[in-house]
Amino acid sequence: MGVAIGIFGSAGRMGRAIADAIADAGAVLAGGVEAGGDPLSLGHRADVLVDFSVPSALEAHLHAARTTGTPIVIGTTGLSMTHQALIDAAAADVAVLQTGNTSLGVTLLGILVREAAARLGSDWDIEIVEMHHRHKVDAPSGTALLLGEAAAKGRGTSLGEVRVDSRVGLTGARCEGTIGFASLRGGSVIGDHSVIFAGEGERIELSHIGQDRSIFARGAVRAALWLVGQPAGRYRMGDVLGL
Known part of the structure; x- marks a missing residue:
């Protein structure tokens, strides 16, 4: 049995x-x-x-x-x-x-995000973009927050201290060390997540695309x-x- x-x-x-x-x-x-x-x-x-x-x-x-x-x-x-x-x-x-x-793939992605955040300086900006189907009711997604926590841990801080959920209007320049989130909703998307490390003159993107539930x-x-x-x-x- x-x-x-x-x-x-x-x-x-x-x-x-x-x-x-x-x-x-x-x-x-x-x-x-x-x-x-x-x-x-x-x-x-x-x-x-x-x-x-x-x-x-x-x-x-x-x-x-x-x-x-x-x-x-x-x-x-x-x-x-x-x-x-x-x-x-x-x-x-x-x-x-x-x-x-x-997802086992997302689990591994979290490890990669933590390691990248630990090795790149605070002058590398971190942004997390996620997209899900139109019926999802929470934002940012649990996965986006998981990835944000991994990035914050890599930098030796907590997500609550550096999290930025939205930018609307005249927000001013981006604060160094923050981790931004953007949530997209539409169609039947299972779950797409990207963590963007943006430095001067270069950018690293670590992504996971969920194609099937x-x-x-x-x-x-x-x-x-x-x-x-x-x-x-x-x-x-x-x-x-x-x-």
């Missing part, structure tokens, strides 16, 4: 893609829960949980994971600092992997299978790849 994986947000685009990826990986679908469902029941049936629902449901899903002792992968984006604190608290009892993007689903399932058996704590996608 394979590992039983339960899905929060099973009826959404990602939930359906994850269900397909579970079958392809030889694991077992323990079931799914949508709004109004019973998270505790799913927690009892599953060996590991995967959450791609909505931020407002996260507290209930973490409660179910802690109550049943079931590890959980969180791919839901648009999380607040309050949500992050809830995740930290849950990680004291169960294994929790939270990420803005479950299955890349995120396969990564989520790989993360879920890896998380089973891990001790309580907070994990990231880089841990799954040994990075």
